[in-house]
Amino acid sequence: RCWESGDDPWVEHAKWFPRCEYLIRIKGQEFIRQVQASYPHLLEQLLSTSDSPEDENAESSIIRFEPGEDHSEDAIMMNTPVVNAAVEMGFSRSLVKYTVQRK
Numbered sequence: 001r002c003w004e005s006g007d008d009p010w011v012e013h014a015k016w017f018p019r020c021e022y023l024i025r026i027k028g029q030e031f032i033r034q035v036q037a038s039y040p041h042l043l044e045q046l047l048s049t050s051d052s053p054e055d056e057n058a059e060s061s062i063i064r065f066e067p068g069e070d071h072s073e074d075a076i077m078m079n080t081p082v083v084n085a086a087v088e089m090g091f092s093r094s095l096v097k098y099t100v101q102r103k
Helices: 008-017 020-025 029-038 042-050 073-077 083-089 093-102
Strands: none
Touching: 008 020, 008 029, 020 029, 042 093, 073 093, 083 093
């Protein structure tokens, strides 16, 4: 994600992939906690940016529900690709939901 000259690969790895088992094994949870604490607005940044143009692969933006699934606005919002990516990166669902609701 948007690296610049001089960025530390371990710090960038800890920022964007805090659940990576290799990172945890090599650098430890305390290192990851310190990096995450140094970037308190990281989740907002993630949710406000996109790497792909809006028209590219528009089909992937369509949300489909199975019969019996919750169709509420919150459920729809929490089932978007960017939210799923944030959760996959290690952000808690409750923090992601809170951040998205503030937008």
